[in-house]
Amino acid sequence: MNTALLSRLTESDSLAVGVLGAGNIGTVHLKSALVMPGVDVRAVADARSENRARAKRAGVSRTYDDYATLLESEDLDAAVVALPPFLHADAVEQAAAAGIDVFVEKPLARSSAEADRMLEAATDAGIAVGVDHTLRYQPDVVGVKEAYEDGRVGHVPYASITRLNDGALGRPPATDSPPEWPLDADAAGGGSLLELGIHCFDVLEWLFGDLEVESAAIGETLELPVEDAATVLLRAPETETTITLHCGSYQWEQLPEVNTRLRLEGVTGTIANEEYLPENFYASAAKSAIGNVAGRVTGDDPDVFGPTFYLRAHYDALAAFFDAIRNDERPPVDGRDGKRTLELAEAAYECAKPTGSNDLEATEVTL
Template sequence: MNKLKMAVVGLGHMGRHMIHRLLPQYADTIELVALCDSDEVSMNKEVEAAGISPRLYTDYRQLLGEVELDLVYIAVPPSLHYDVAKIAFEKGIHVFCEKPLANSLTEARSLVELAEQSDLLHAVHFSLPLEPAVLKLQGLLEEHAIGEIQSMELFLEFPQWPRAWQQNPWITSRQQGGYLLEVGIHWIQMIQQLFGPITHVKSEVEFPSDSNQCESRVQAVLRLHNGIDIHLSGTDKREEDERVSLVIHGEEGTIALENWCNLFKSGKDADLQPVPVEDNNSLLPILSQIVKTLHGDSGIFFNFYDGYNAQVVLEALRNPGEGFTDLSPQLMVAKQ
């Protein structure tokens, strides 16, 4: 089996995670042939620390033009996703992109079209639907463990933004940053994967006086295609520890997915109790699913259609209209 030739573009938090933590697990199937980052000094330090020797670039255009590749992992800020992915498709390179898919809905839709025209693999790094706790949650819902769903609550609440480990020049910018874009997009995509399309959004967003800064407070309602409402509460001024959670209220009880991976369930008028979650036969990381697919096997991952439809909701949240905004005309269905 020939190794896949891969490049990583961008060495922020996710790019570093890829070269230090993930790729060493795939040494038999992936060859990291090139890296790109605008900070050459930092890139050299990361390469030395990882003990690797790929070709190094500070210009992704030069990298994509010179290096023979099967796959590129895009981990640059969102404003660059479109250009890197577009060039990759033009060069016949499969694309694995960090979320959000693009920096605007126009760019995201264009990337879906480019991906379809290329007939290449296109994946967005959404892993939440394949997390063991979410798979267990899905199983409980399929068993009607809490009866018919009546409503949900989504909490994106932080004592500060950005979080201490997440410092970079763009994470607080209104254009590319904010917790809706960085964190909320994961939950939007997971909700649409489990429950179907979000078709209507109503939101109120408070921004700091500095027009360059991202959202501070958000109150919103996300309405599913079946009329179920999800009430969203977001803040960067939470007085307690961070809470990133989905609470599902049914006729016969409640299920709560607290802080990404802790699952709880209660019956009607009872207290929430922990639900054991087994981590056997994990489908993660997403990179493993991409490798399987590119080697001709069946893999599970989320493509640019998923990225685009999540971004439809994200942009409606970040740009409130009067009352509910109907998203149905904008949503896309993948071609068979």
């Protein structure tokens, strides 16, 4: 633990936290931190005035329009980086210069090379880096892992995971223009493979150990500048498991439906994540979703923990990070894990590249 953090923690039992970015996911992290015991949210930074106003309504006393100014002005133990991916590296490097531990929204970076730069800065500064890979914290996914490790289905020769969601365009009819950065490959690093596939890579290595990418295909079901669909064939040498992964941002989410499917096909049976959904999940989630719709009419902010348990998983991931830095331990999902998912995504992108040759035309057929 860095000396600055140690001295601050001896003065107070609460972690002093800043939130960088108060958009959709930033608000989830903000509201999580605000209700977390032992956490004092000092300030929020966001370039958009409406997001700063939302942070103040949530109970934050100080807001900044620039995250660099927040990091310079506030005496913090940790910062939550919920900015667009193209700002992650700069934010982490500036936090490292100030000796502030960071919890970074996924993807950690736009590339493994950029992640290397960030992790080098973190190591030099002695700060911890956590990454928000939340599927590990969903109760249905945890249930699958526990059943698998208990040997319920024995050896698993084959597994599959699918994660679908709506992309930057949102559910039609679209009433607002989408943010520019998710549809910009340079700003986001990629499309659905980085937005959704990253989560899947992380969970699969959590289950089966190191993965190898054998083949991949990416495409566009909509006319967008980034891919909105990707299918990857993987192999886990340690467990001798073949895995298919599909992710896509072409299917509009219908709350409270679950848009992640995880199945393990074992020699004595199948484990599926649907078996481990919380009791009364659909009824309680539907009630919360209706309440949020009504809140739009009255002008109330939505209950970020309401529509599905996915958002509770963000709370648990952030709480686990805070617990780790309090105890001077490696975060459960750290920067190396975040970099590893980027390496797998890059391998998939490489496999999906056109070969430039036509095998049918190159084959000589004789009769």
